[in-house]
Amino acid sequence: MLQTPTRTVQPLVSLAGVGVRRQGRWLVRGVEFSIAPGEIVTLIGPNGSGKSTSAKAAIGVLKPDEGRVERKAGLKVGYVPQKLAVDWTMPLTVDRLMTLTSPLKGVEIDAALEATGIRHLARAEVQHLSGGEFQRALLARAIARKPDLLVLDEPVQGVDFSGEIALYDLIKTIRNTTGCGILLISHDLHVVMAETDTVICLNGHVCCRGTPETVSQSPEYLRLFGARAGQTLAFYNHNHDHTHLPDGRVQHADGSITDDCRPDDGHHVEILPTGGKAGPMRIVHTHGPNCGCGHDHTPRPSNGKGERRDA
Amino acid sequence: MLDDFFMRALVAGVGLALTAGPLGCFVVWRRMAYFGDTMAHSALLGVALSLLLDFNLLLSVFIVAATVSLLLLLLQKRGTLSTDALLGILSHATLAIGLVMVSFMTWVRIDLVGFLFGDILAVSRADVDLVWGGGILVTFAIVWMWRPLIASTVNPELAEAEGMEPEKTRLAFMLLMALVIAIAMKIVGILLITSLLIIPAATARRFSTSPEIMAVLASVIGALAVIGGLFGSLKFDTPSGPSIVVAALGLFILSLLTKPRTGGVDSATASQGGQA
Numbered sequence: 001m002l003q004t005p006t007r008t009v010q011p012l013v014s015l016a017g018v019g020v021r022r023q024g025r026w027l028v029r030g031v032e033f034s035i036a037p038g039e040i041v042t043l044i045g046p047n048g049s050g051k052s053t054s055a056k057a058a059i060g061v062l063k064p065d066e067g068r069v070e071r072k073a074g075l076k077v078g079y080v081p082q083k084l085a086v087d088w089t090m091p092l093t094v095d096r097l098m099t100l101t102s103p104l105k106g107v108e109i110d111a112a113l114e115a116t117g118i119r120h121l122a123r124a125e126v127q128h129l130s131g132g133e134f135q136r137a138l139l140a141r142a143i144a145r146k147p148d149l150l151v152l153d154e155p156v157q158g159v160d161f162s163g164e165i166a167l168y169d170l171i172k173t174i175r176n177t178t179g180c181g182i183l184l185i186s187h188d189l190h191v192v193m194a195e196t197d198t199v200i201c202l203n204g205h206v207c208c209r210g211t212p213e214t215v216s217q218s219p220e221y222l223r224l225f226g227a228r229a230g231q232t233l234a235f236y237n238h239n240h241d242h243t244h245l246p247d248g249r250v251q252h253a254d255g256s257i258t259d260d261c262r263p264d265d266g267h268h269v270e271i272l273p274t275g276g277k278a279g280p281m282r283i284v285h286t287h288g289p290n291c292g293c294g295h296d297h298t299p300r301p302s303n304g305k306g307e308r309r310d311a
Numbered sequence: 312m313l314d315d316f317f318m319r320a321l322v323a324g325v326g327l328a329l330t331a332g333p334l335g336c337f338v339v340w341r342r343m344a345y346f347g348d349t350m351a352h353s354a355l356l357g358v359a360l361s362l363l364l365d366f367n368l369l370l371s372v373f374i375v376a377a378t379v380s381l382l383l384l385l386l387q388k389r390g391t392l393s394t395d396a397l398l399g400i401l402s403h404a405t406l407a408i409g410l411v412m413v414s415f416m417t418w419v420r421i422d423l424v425g426f427l428f429g430d431i432l433a434v435s436r437a438d439v440d441l442v443w444g445g446g447i448l449v450t451f452a453i454v455w456m457w458r459p460l461i462a463s464t465v466n467p468e469l470a471e472a473e474g475m476e477p478e479k480t481r482l483a484f485m486l487l488m489a490l491v492i493a494i495a496m497k498i499v500g501i502l503l504i505t506s507l508l509i510i511p512a513a514t515a516r517r518f519s520t521s522p523e524i525m526a527v528l529a530s531v532i533g534a535l536a537v538i539g540g541l542f543g544s545l546k547f548d549t550p551s552g553p554s555i556v557v558a559a560l561g562l563f564i565l566s567l568l569t570k571p572r573t574g575g576v577d578s579a580t581a582s583q584g585g586q587a
Contacts, residue, residue: 056472059472061471061472076473076474077472077473077474078473079468079472081468081469084465084466084469087341087342089339089512090464091516091519091520091524091525092465092521092522093520096521097465099458100462100465100469101458101473102473103458125520145473151472
């Protein structure tokens with residue numbers, strides 16, 4: 001299994017303490033992660049937890065209100081947005097969709113359509129595609145331009161289970177053949193793509209992070225998903241030290257409650273925060289390799305050890 | 312040949328229609344019909360200001376239409392009222408202010424009907440040059456920024472993620488629209504400009520398999536509407552601007568009646584549509 005790439009490789013994109021605020025409300029704060037070439041990072045979290053917002057901040061569609069986003073100079077992004085509706089008034093075939101943002105050679109288009117298995121739909125209008133076919137077309141478009149970084153916002157939405165496995169297999173192949181970095185947003189809280197190097201669970205902030213456990217190691221899941229799925233899907237064990245209450249407040253491991261998720265809010269505080277209306281608070285904790293506090297523990301020990309309490 | 316007033320009208324009208332085709336497609340794709348209407352209505356305020364300040368008419372209309380579109384962008388970002396309501400306010404407010412201002416200026420004799428409904432039969436040689444000069448400029452600009460325009464119409468975030476600047480594209484598009492409205496005012500009139508943008512584009516949709524084909528078809532259909540409308544107005548002695556719009560509408564209805572000839576492509580997509 002691929003380990004988190006070493007620090008000597010310049011990351012394609014790295015986020016440090018990124019927060020995005022809209023209409024006086026923080027959509028997400030304290031987001032920290034980076035994606036190296038060949039790395040797959042999966043963002044998971046409930047609806048409205050800031051997954052798409054974080055991904056958009058990473059690729060520069062949203063300007064962060066705090067923190068830093070650094071992108072490799074000349075970074076070529078391939079993006080599959082979560083929602084894309086082509087107005088029916090625009091005649092747009094799959095073929096034409098491919099060259100939406102950059103001109104491509106005919107062979108490049110064919111190769112991408114072939115890889116996603118929709119070559120027979122090349123001349124179909126995108127409005128007539130089914131959900132799964134359209135997702136494949138969007139993915140084909142994103143990979144056809146040979147990006148350094150592929151950003152896929154819920155790429156398996158509207159796709160049935162076997163289609164989902166096939167799409168994940170395809171994403172794996174893309175990573176293995178092109179060596180691009182992949183930022184994946186998953187609609188599922190517990191099941192992620194097995195090839196994922198880092199899972200980041202968001203809920204207004206980074207709740208926890210870690211590596212997935214392959215389904216094939218867990219007999220119940222293997223029975224549930226089948227052997228083929230076992231190679232593609234993986235189970236992610238959450239490792240939270242706090243709970244998000246229904247009213248939006250956060251209850252921490254020691255029972256204290258704070259108003260919102262400030263980047264250093266309660267959760268793994270080392271230094272007293274200087275601002276914030278909820279007032280500073282301090283929780284002492286020990287750092288682990290995957291403790292998810294957003295702090296950088298270089299040199300990083302190998303993944304998947306130590307911190308998993310419920311394993 | 313441009314000595315004849317009817318010939319001048321024909322050449323100017325066709326020039327405008329060719330320019331309006333691609334632009335009108337974007338108005339349809341981006342669902343900006345009402346937006347175009349608002350910009351067009353504000354042209355009357357431009358006319359009034361031009362008379363009041365003794366300023367170039369075309370420039371004045373262009374500046375006012377561009378300002379109104381920028382104002383709308385600003386108000387949209389504020390997000391207090393829906394775009395719909397904002398458009399309604401701006402559209403009729405600018406038209407009303409223009410009318411009130413004109414009525415105050417008792418010292419100028421102004422052909423209000425000419426501005427509202429156009430006076431294509433009165434276009435001068437200079438007007439013809441202006442329509443074609445401006446039209447070529449607008450068309451070049453659209454061709455030049457075609458890919459970003461299409462991409463940001465499909466999805467601005469996708470365009471931005473992949474290195475384009477959809478905000479700038481949108482701004483440029485609005486300026487082009489202001490320019491076309493300023494040019495078109497004399498030919499079809501303030502109240503009917505949007506129809507020359509939308510109706511040919513809507514007609515072209517049924518026969519198009521790509522955005523590019525639709526843009527070219529919209530130009531051709533618009534030109535046919537101008538020719539048909541002008542000859543109709545000559546024959547039946549009807550006002551020229553409205554006649555052009557009626558001709559465009561006729562073509563649109565005709566397109567609804569005719570089943571598009573299905574080639575290999577169309578039948579493939581049609582059968583898929585049946586399944587979906």
